[in-house]
Amino acid sequence: MLPALPFRLTLNQARGRAGRAVLDPEGFAEAKSAITAWPGYEPTPLHDLPGLAAGLGVAAVRWKDEGARFGLGSFKALGGAYAVARHLRQTLGRDGIAATDADLASGRFAHRTRRVTVACATDGNHGRAVAWGAQRFHCRAVVFVHATVSAGRAEAIARLGAEVRRASATYDDAVRLCAETAAREGWMVISDTSWPGYEEIPRAVMQGYRLMAEEAYAQWRGDPPTHLFIQAGVGGAAAAVAAQAATTFGDGGPRVIVVEPMAFDGIARSLAAGRPVASPPGPDTLMAGLACATPSPLALAELLLRAEAAVGVPEEAVAPTMRLLARGIGRDPPIVAGESAVAGLIGLALARANRGAAAALGLWPGARVLLFGTEGATDPDLDARHVSCCEAVA
Ligand SMILES: Cc1ncc(COP(=O)(O)O)c(C=O)c1O
The missing domain is CATH 3.40.50.1100 (Rossmann fold)
Structure with missing residues (x-):
């Protein structure tokens, strides 16, 4: 064969x-x-x-x-987009608002969720899923792609409304850069990979x-x-x-x-x-x-x-x-x-x-x-x- x-x-x-x-x-x-x-x-x-x-x-x-x-x-939407929605529900929950994914998608809470930025590193598909989730559930997304991610894949992410940052040499570099930038800016990392002390979101993914x-x-x-x-x-x-x-x-x-x-x-x-x-x-x-x-x-x-x-x-x-x-x-x-x-x-x-x-x-x-x-x-x-x-x- x-x-x-x-x-x-x-x-x-x-x-x-x-x-x-x-x-x-x-x-x-x-x-x-x-x-x-x-x-x-x-x-x-x-x-x-x-x-x-x-x-x-x-x-x-x-x-x-x-x-x-x-x-x-x-x-990948089954993981990345789901984790975005879940994070937004939890964020609203901390303010005493019990929202469903349908509430989020309707834009009812967009005035609040638009203040949230989610970020991820991707070789293409996870970033697209996170961008799609951010668009669907009304928050901002920043997606880090590494050097060899194709232009077609980066454009597909940008078309979903995410800011695409092309930064590092490898996927693993992009993961690190994303985590550092998010920590500095107060963004939530929606990663498909885990590391010590960061497990809840990749588990949900x-x-x-x-x-x-x-x-x-x-x-x-x-x-x-x-x-x-x-x-x-x-x-x-x-x-x-x-x-x-x-x-x-x-x-x-x-x-x-x-x-x-x-x-x-x-x-x-x-x-x-x-x-x-x-x-x-x-x-x-x-x-x-x-x-x-x-x-x-x-x-x-x-x-x-x-x-x-x-x-x-x-x-x-x-x-x-x-x-x-x-x-x-x-x-x-x-x-x-x-x-x-x-x-x-x-x-x-x-x-x-x-x-x-x-x-x-x-x-x-x-x-x-x-x-x-x-x-x-x-x-x-x-x-x-x-x-x-x-x-x-x-
Ligand atoms: C098409 C495709 N298959 C499989 C995988 C592997 O998934 P994981 O990184 O969770 O092992 C990926 C990850 O991006 C993918 O894009």
Whole structure:
């Protein structure tokens, strides 16, 4: 299916013994009840891809397609925008005002909420989600992007009314600059990653992401999935998928496999070490949403407890995999997937084709695999370039 490119498999030897559950059921119930009440909410589709499954030699492959989520192109509104609304509700609550998200969206309290500034660092999708939340719920947003965030992605954030500051070299630099600036200016940081002493908001972000997983598990028909492949930047999405799998399927549920760019393999290093370890500086990645060197400690706690393994995938596989999905195999529907969304499928394809990795992960012909297509064409220019450049070499 893909050429035998190099990849890296790191098993989580401490699974079930290290880490801890950080996502409580109440927090998810709160997130679900808020988000499902937003106008425009509907579950994103789960596509069955039997042609792809046959090509990979497994029983089933299904694709949770987040491309249409709230018109933003990725799953991220479930986290960033939810955390913005929650913060505004709490701010009003401190003044004795019990507001709902609908009250906020109506502009009823805009004279108060406009005084609030939320800030975040982003490689694209989280910033867009925060900007969208700020626009929808009426506050100001400042979004820090690093050097390699594409112009298309920065413009999409600015079009939502946020002030975009292009500042630092890497995502991790932008996270630091954002936190420092916000502390100085009295802004609220809405980060998808955590650090010591800053956990409440990233926890709420992950609680929102759980809705993507809950929908997918409810949409799954027939025998339950045996494997979940989920790509990671700071690890929040993977932690949410894993936590929700434990809730839905209990012990003995699907194996959760986290997939990262080889150049940004902080989760693999951290699973091996049993504590957060950053990936060393190195080359950049096409998978912009996954270009995070330092894992979120909060997410990592959940992943140490529940993830089976991490797979590091090579850059060369990204464009061919986007192309494969865009074309569709056999009767499979064509899928539009951004660069960061295909990492899970790359991890599955490379591991399935490698005897040792397939054995270690139990990826046999009976495997039923759920992939999370976490973004559609979030930068259509880049997307077109990858799909057509690959067409030229195919
Ligand atoms: C499309 C896409 N998929 C996956 C991720 C990974 O999410 P996390 O950083 O929570 O691991 C991101 C993060 O920005 C993303 O944009």
